[in-house]
Structure formats: structure tokens, C-alpha cells
Amino acid sequence: MDQPSFGNLTGDPSVIKESSAAEFAEDVIATSRDTPVIVDFWAEWCGPCKQLGPIIEKIVLEKGGSVKLVKIDIEKSPEIAQQMQVQSIPAVFAFVNGQPVDGFVGAQPESQIRSFIDRAIQRTGGTAEPSPLEQALGHAAELFAGGDTQNSSALYDQILQQQPDNTAAVAGLAKCLLAEGQVDAVKKLLADVPEDKQGDADISSVRASLELAGAGAEAANQSETLKIEVTENPGNHQARFDLALALFAQGDKESAISHLLYIIKRDRSWNEDSARKQLLKMFDALGNDDPATLDGRQQLSLILFS
Template sequence: MSTPAPGAVLRGAVDLSSLRNRPAGPAPAGGTAPSPDGQAPASRLVFDVTDADFGQVLELSKTVPVVVDLWAEWCGPCKQLSPVLEKLVTELGGRLVLAKVDVDANPQLAQSFRAQSIPLVVALVAGQPVQLFTGAVPEAQVREVFTQLLQLAAQHGVTGTIPMEGAPTAEGDDAAPALPPLHQAAFDAIEAGDYAAAATAYEQALTENPRDEDAKAGLAQVHLLARVQHLDLAEARAAAASAPADVDAQFAVADLDLAGGHVDDAFARLLDLFAALPAEERAPVRERLLELFGVVGDADARVIRARGRLASLLF
């Protein structure tokens, strides 16, 4: 069982393209599907979805982060985890919603999310998948993952809320809170594909507040996005396989793996490279590992494991 923090880069770790813009089916039994305008019903933060109406959930994720719980009736750990997910989503008061997917009844979604083991929990932010965790994770760890998911969503401008049933509303209450100006500038630059400008904005934010953890994470993400934007995965893997000691070739595949959600693979590749190199040539590999640790997050179990192995190699 793995308990990672949210993947820091919104990228195609799974393919949801076939589920976009599909006509909505009827609301599934046991839950309420999102309405046709892409908004979650005001009375429900937890709802069932199907292969047919999942396109609406993708649209909803442009407003509020959507946690997706892939489960099955026969799955015991699923029955342990689902109440925890529902409790924490409700506690967050509409800042997240929970979409429940019965994998037996919805094989296309199960295939799209590569649900080889359940319970599988992923998220959608701005229509893009973010891997969260597999298995019945303890409540404290789910809470931490949700906190990091909200931070990630804010970095991508997804900061809306869904009103809860019975909650009083006032004019302007449903407006998304504004990002800090430099974070907004970075986000706008990312949207425009100008990663240099985004990096400059985050660097300025860190100059003003060196403890700005969101800016640190954002800067690491931008650097990664800039490096992978023109890489071809097949070509990069072929180059790395043909030259195992080529540091740049191994860096390229590690970056692509991390961007695609294969975090353990990325770390293992760089740690193996670090171990194989002479001591005087290891510094760039260590620096790249530390940068990627920052992308994923220091509290992530995979980072903790990788740091442990790095320490053992150093000493």
C-alpha cells in the first residue's frame, strides 16, 4: 500500500480524453450526479458518477478539486476508507467534493484510471488527474493529503467552493479567494506557457518571503515543466537505455517519469545513477534529486524512503 502526497504536476498519468463531453446519463442509484451545467448539487458534496456522466465531473474540477474514490461492493478496505473520505470532505465545507466510482459498474473509468488495485483514490484539478493513494489509508494521512491537494489546486487557480445544504449565503460568498499577486502572476504565466516568467514570479515571492512553501513548490514545478515540455518519452527512454552513464539522458527520463506520476521510478533511476557514479561526479545527481523531492513534497512517503537511501549512499 502506498500513501503518497498529491502528484505535483498536472499531466497525463492517466488518459481521460475519451470521457470528456459525453452526454449525461441518469443520476446513479445511491447518489446525485453533478448537474448539466457542471456544478455539484448544493446539497451534496458526495455523489456517485458513471462512465456516462463523468465528463461533467471533469468540468466541475475546473471550479473545485474533485476527489475520486474508485471502489467495489466486495472490497472490504473500500468500506473502511469511504466513510473517512466522506467525513473529511464534509469537514472541508465545500472546498473539495467526492465522486464515487463503482469499478464493477463502470469499467471504462476503471480502465482510464488504471485501477489495478482498490480502493484507489485520485483527484481531478482543472480536468487533469492527480494521483493520491491506494489502500485504506489512516484518517490522519488522508487529512494531510487533502491539505496538500488544496495547496496544489490553489497553485493552478482552482479555489472555488460548493455551498453545503442549509448553509447561509451572501452576495460574493461563492467567489473564489484571490491568489497572492505574485502567485497569480505565476499561474497566468504557466497558463500562457511562459515558464520563465512563472519562475521569475515565484522567485520574487520567495525573495519577499523565504518561507513561502507554496512558492517553493511552484518554482520546482515550473522548472520541471520547462524541462519536459519538448521531450518525447520514447526517445528519452531509448537514449537512456543506450547510455546508462549519461547523466543528462537519465535526468530526462526521471523528469518525465515524475511528471507522469511514476515517482518511485524517477527516484530509483537517479539513486541508481548516484550509486554508480564516482564520488566527484555525484553532485549534479544529488541536486536534481533534492529538486524533485521538493516537487513531490518532503512529507511524502516516497520522498522519505528516497532520502533514506540517499543518506545511506552518502555515508
């Protein structure tokens, strides 16, 4: 199967510019009449600015020229910050048709920054189409969901060649390797993730999957015996717990979740809350948007708050 080519995934660096008071009218006011402009007020001494800036830059680069970024160092151009009534930084504004139309102050999660930039694009009548990077990640995920781990991992590799720090691609490749039983390769891949990205949701999901795979592998060979034991002795929570691990390892996530919910409903504190803890680990492994996670969380809430 031939892989589609997604070309340059890193974006055109010319859409990002350091500007000043003398250039502000041209770089921001004039330019925003054709293309929305994000203005980032920052300073070298500002820690949150250094965290926020790279995220904004990454998203803008992904948008393929449909939005531009202008960075203003308030130490070098204090008059612009004063005109915009910037009282604390980082301060970010979206300009459309020569006017500021949206903004925020302080560090924000990447998801909110994406929504902020998409709104600016939509204000000009444009649409927040998936970037080449988003298309590549989406296609790789579809390949994986269809069981094509070989082509999925090849596409994740292509992405990582251009964006080595892309945690979504790292996590996707790790899931492919895990599905192929390459546990040591997954461990090495996770170990190489920078410390500041170890808490990323995608990386946490893979780590949970790795832990569950190890636990489930031990129980998988006994799954038929465990099914008989649970049928004959419904109150044997340990057998049901082990069966849940085995089923999850075999890909039957719905049944695995159902068995853990059964235990929680009948004995919430069994084995030091092991069933609930394991259930949450499964949710982490599946991701927050997985239908099994959404349904499982709803059922768990009904049990805990009934």
C-alpha cells in the first residue's frame, strides 16, 4: 500500500516575525486586512512567555499561511504595549481587518490556543481546515485503527523526521510498536521523551497501555478458565479482575470495563480500590474521546454517586 505524501509538515517560517513600534502598523494593522494576525507580547525575563510562545508558533506554522504571528518584545517596544493597555504578560491578541477582535492573558493549554487561533481564521470567512500535520496524524491513526500497524508506524516515522518532539506522533508510533509486541522498543521510545513532555496526555496514555499490556499478558493465557470461574462464582472478584485484564489485552475493552464496574458496584473498596484504579488506567490508555471511556466514566459516576 502506497503512503500519501504530506510534504512539508513544519510550515513556512516567514509567517512568524519579530516586530517593533516602527513596523507595527505594517506588520499587524495592514497585514490583518488580508490575513488574521496573532500578536504575542512577551519579554526575555518572562517564564510563562517562554512556555506559551513555542506553542503559538507551532500552531501558526501548522496553519499553512492562513494566519500569521507577530511577536513584540515589550522591553524593546514598550509604547505598543502601552497603547494596547497590556498590564501583564504574556498577552496575546488576534487582529482581523486592522482591529483587535480577541485576546487572552497568561499561559493557556494548547487546546484553548488552537480554538483561539481557529476563531481568528473563521472571522475572516476562512475555515479552520486540518493542517498537513493534522491530516498526516489523522491518517496514521486511521491506519492503526484499521489494523495496519506497518503503514501507520511508517507514517508516524515520517512525521517524527520533521517534528521529532511531536508527542502525538511519538505516542502513535509507540502504540504501533506495542501492538506488534515490541515492548522494549516502546520503553525506549518513552524514555527518550523530554522530561517536560512526560506528562503529556498522549504519552500518559501509552504508558498506561504498556502497563496494562504487561499485566494482561500474564492473565491472557487463563482467560477461558477465568470466564468459567466468574460464571460459576460471580463473587470471586480476583478472578473477575484478572479476566478484565486479559480481555483488555485481547482488545475487548467494553467487556473489560464492564467487569471492573461490576466489582466496583458490589464492593467499591475491594483490594484497596484496585478495580477503580485499574479502570481509570484503562480510560487513560484508551483516551478521553474513546466511546468506551465516555460510556465507562458515565457508568462509574452513576455507581459512585448513587
